[in-house]
Every structure is written in structure tokens, then in C-alpha cells.
Amino acid sequence: MSKPVKLSNASDYEAFLDKYDTFLIDCDGVIWLENIVIPNLREVLSLLRKKGKNLLFVSNNSEKSRKGFKKKFEKLNIEIYDGEIFGSAYASAYYLKNIVKFPSDKKVYVVGNVGITEELESEGIRFAGAAEDVKFDSTDWTFANIKQDPEVGAVLCGFDININYLKYAKAYTYLHSNPECLFLLTNDDPTFPAGGSIFPAGGTIAAPLITALGRNPDVVLGKPNKPMLDCIVQKLSLNPERTCMIGDRLSTDILFGINGNLGTLLVLTGVAEEKDILAENARIIPDYYISSLGDIAILNT
Numbered sequence: 001m002s003k004p005v006k007l008s009n010a011s012d013y014e015a016f017l018d019k020y021d022t023f024l025i026d027c028d029g030v031i032w033l034e035n036i037v038i039p040n041l042r043e044v045l046s047l048l049r050k051k052g053k054n055l056l057f058v059s060n061n062s063e064k065s066r067k068g069f070k071k072k073f074e075k076l077n078i079e080i081y082d083g084e085i086f087g088s089a090y091a092s093a094y095y096l097k098n099i100v101k102f103p104s105d106k107k108v109y110v111v112g113n114v115g116i117t118e119e120l121e122s123e124g125i126r127f128a129g130a131a132e133d134v135k136f137d138s139t140d141w142t143f144a145n146i147k148q149d150p151e152v153g154a155v156l157c158g159f160d161i162n163i164n165y166l167k168y169a170k171a172y173t174y175l176h177s178n179p180e181c182l183f184l185l186t187n188d189d190p191t192f193p194a195g196g197s198i199f200p201a202g203g204t205i206a207a208p209l210i211t212a213l214g215r216n217p218d219v220v221l222g223k224p225n226k227p228m229l230d231c232i233v234q235k236l237s238l239n240p241e242r243t244c245m246i247g248d249r250l251s252t253d254i255l256f257g258i259n260g261n262l263g264t265l266l267v268l269t270g271v272a273e274e275k276d277i278l279a280e281n282a283r284i285i286p287d288y289y290i291s292s293l294g295d296i297a298i299l300n301t
């Protein structure tokens with residue numbers, strides 16, 4: 001397997017940028033770590049814009065809708081425009097509406113937060129669960145109180161900071177009692193970087209359901225999976241040869257780029273480390289890697 005090329009000086013950066021017109025840029029671990037912007041990232045993004053590059057921010061983070069992401073970009077003072085964000089919550093809503101053609105008389109039961117429900121709303125898809133099942137009194141708990149909504153035709157599971165047993169119990173009953181009920185995950189990342197460490201990510205939330213049901217989800221939307229790429233390709237006309245995926249995780253971002261025949265650049269500011277790609281048994285290898293996307297800012301001087 002060929003070794004990745006390390007980008008480490010101004011001429012490497014120039015040659016790399018010249019190869020591509022469009023950059024699909026991951027967020028957590030590339031642009032920011034939680035609420036801390038990676039050093040010099042703003043400058044690099046404005047350099048890419050000055051060079052006329054197309055930018056699309058492609059994140060598996062389902063906590064935020066496009067609206068929520070836009071607010072975060074603005075709060076962190078990072079330039080952003082409508083149509084430049086594609087998150088896994090939006091991919092899920094887009095997929096249900098345009099690929100599944102989810103019936104308007106059905107609802108999606110959501111194990112997740114406002115990012116998912118805002119995107120379902122934006123695509124006109126009805127839902128249950130999410131915020132309405134956050135608070136319940138466990139002292140009065142009885143399984144007899146788990147009532148099924150007959151309109152639920154899919155369960156969509158993403159990152160959920162308010163996950164609880166009630167949500168699992170409801171999601172399970174929909175999926176167990178109705179083999180037609182679709183089981184979707186926004187993404188299946190095992191971990192994500194934040195606060196100087198890594199933490200369980202959106203992909204861990206569905207694990208109890210998978211165990212209880214004894215089956216995997218029907219579709220996982222986020223990177224590296226094809227549905228996310230199909231949704232992006234259906235919306236924008238991309239020339240894979242002139243498009244590069246930039247990310248911090250091999251099993252999602254870099255594999256996504258490889259699966260889509262895109263160029264790939266791994267940054268070392270998030271989950272993956274240099275040893276992961278240089279090891280003899282490394283399986284997912286980017287075309288390029290760089291310590292930080294912020295390093296490219298030296299081209300501004």
C-alpha cells in the first residue's frame with residue numbers, strides 16, 4: 001500500500017491546493033475542538049475562499065442542524081454562507097424525504113437532540129420522541145406506561161446528551177413489534193475529540209438497541225457511508241478528481257473520501273495520529289497528511 005505524502009512546507013501546500021477546486025471539510029477535530037477554533041483556521045479558510053475554492057463543511061455531528069452549525073460558525077467568528085454545511089442530521093432528513101420518500105402520515109421516533117428535530121422539521125417530516133421523552137419520573141416507572149404511537153414508521157438515532165431508558169424502551173418496541181419500521185443512525189462514530197481528550201460519540205448511542213434487537217441498523221447516514229455522499233452528490237455537482245475530503249478520523253472522513261474517489265487529507269489535530277497511517281498494518285491511508293490545516297496559513301504571509 002502506498003505511503004501518504006506529508007505536507008510540511010509552503011511549496012507542498014501550494015501544490016496541494018492547486019490540485020483541487022472543492023474541499024469537503026470535517027468540523028470536529030479539523031475546524032475546532034468543541035468551542036476552541038484550531039489556530040490559524042480562520043486565516044486558512046479565507047485563503048481558500050480568496051483562491052476561489054468551493055467549501056462544504058461535512059460533519060457527522062448530529063447535535064446540530066444546519067441552522068445550529070451556522071450559529072456556531074458565527075459565534076466563533078468563522079465566515080460561513082448558506083448552503084455550505086452538510087451535517088448528518090440534515091443527511092438523515094434529506095434521505096428520509098428524498099430517497100425513502102417517507103410517507104407524510106407517518107412519524108419518525110427520534111433518539112437524539114434538537115439538531116435532528118430541526119432538520120426533520122425543515123424537510124416537513126413529522127416526529128415523536130426527542131425532547132418530549134427527556135423528562136420522566138422514574139419513581140412512578142412501570143412498563144405498562146410505554147404506549148406506542150401507531151404512526152411511527154422509523155426510528156432515527158443520533159448523538160443524545162439526554163439519553164435515557166425511556167427512549168431506549170420506546171425505540172425498541174417500535175423496532176421489535178414492527179419489522180417494517182426503519183432503523184436509521186445519523187452516524188456511527190465511536191469517539192470524538194473534545195476538551196483535550198476523546199469521548200463516546202454518536203455511534204455509541206444505538207449500541208443498547210443493537211444488542212437488544214440482535215440486528216444492525218438498516219442505514220447509517222454519516223461518513224464513511226454512501227448515503228451521505230449520494231445526498232451531497234445529488235445536491236451539488238462534484239468532480240471527484242478535483243475534490244478533496246479533509247478530516248481527522250480515518251474510519252469516517254478518509255474512508256468517505258476513498259469510497260467516493262475523492263482526494264484525501266488527514267489532519268492530526270483530532271482523533272487520528274501519525275502512527276495510525278505509518279504502521280505496517282495500516283488499512284486506511286490518506287493521500288496526504290498535515291499536522292494541522294492551520295499550517296497552510298503561512299501562504300498568507
Ligand SMILES: O=C(O)[C@H](O)[C@H](O)COP(=O)(O)O
Nearest residue numbers: 027028059060189192201202
Ligand atoms: O458522533 C458524533 O457526534 C461525531 O463523532 C462527531 O461529532 C464527529 O463530527 P465531525 O468530526 O464529523 O465534524
Ligand SMILES: [Mg+2]
Nearest residue numbers: 026028029248
Ligand atoms: Mg472530525
